[in-house]
Amino acid sequence: MGFEPIEKLKNRFGDRLAEVVNFREEWSVYVQKSDLIEVLKFLKTEPGCEFNFLSDLTSVDLFTQKPRFEVLYHLYSIPLHHRLRVKVRVEEGEKVPTATVLWNAANWHEREVYDLMGIEFEGHPDLRRILMREEWIGHPLRKDFPLTYEAPHFSFNKDLPPEIIK
Numbered sequence: 001m002g003f004e005p006i007e008k009l010k011n012r013f014g015d016r017l018a019e020v021v022n023f024r025e026e027w028s029v030y031v032q033k034s035d036l037i038e039v040l041k042f043l044k045t046e047p048g049c050e051f052n053f054l055s056d057l058t059s060v061d062l063f064t065q066k067p068r069f070e071v072l073y074h075l076y077s078i079p080l081h082h083r084l085r086v087k088v089r090v091e092e093g094e095k096v097p098t099a100t101v102l103w104n105a106a107n108w109h110e111r112e113v114y115d116l117m118g119i120e121f122e123g124h125p126d127l128r129r130i131l132m133r134e135e136w137i138g139h140p141l142r143k144d145f146p147l148t149y150e151a152p153h154f155s156f157n158k159d160l161p162p163e164i165i166k
């Protein structure tokens with residue numbers, strides 16, 4: 001069974017699509033970083049696609065693989081009631097073009113991905129941390145982020161004997 005948006009993508013972009021995956025009737029398409037905005041704009045505006053809602057934008061740390069990260073765009077067509085996932089693979093240090101030029105909702109999604117994974121979005125209007133403090137070092141959702149214990153700055157148990165506090 002075909003899926004019209006995938007057929008339209010194949011007709012328009014052909015070999016420029018890196019990979020198309022259908023798993024249990026959930027469609028994903030991998031695109032090159034250089035084609036990302038053009039593909040997203042096509043999916044948003046093309047009749048028969050009309051993915052007018054960016055329902056989520058997130059990322060995955062593949063850690064031991066090359067490239068290390070995937071940035072995922074979860075698209076939904078409100079008038080046509082269908083979904084599509086667009087993915088782009090990026091290496092550490094590579095910037096991804098911002099999708100804020102197409103969906104205002106991408107603003108905070110991209111800030112979250114930047115804050116927690118360290119992936120930068122080129123052309124983003126206000127790329128800064130959104131969840132962690134500005135002075136926070138590192139990106140806590142990366143698989144190589146150290147799991148360390150920080151001693152508390154205070155204790156409610158200050159009057160207890162030291163052998164009990166341990």
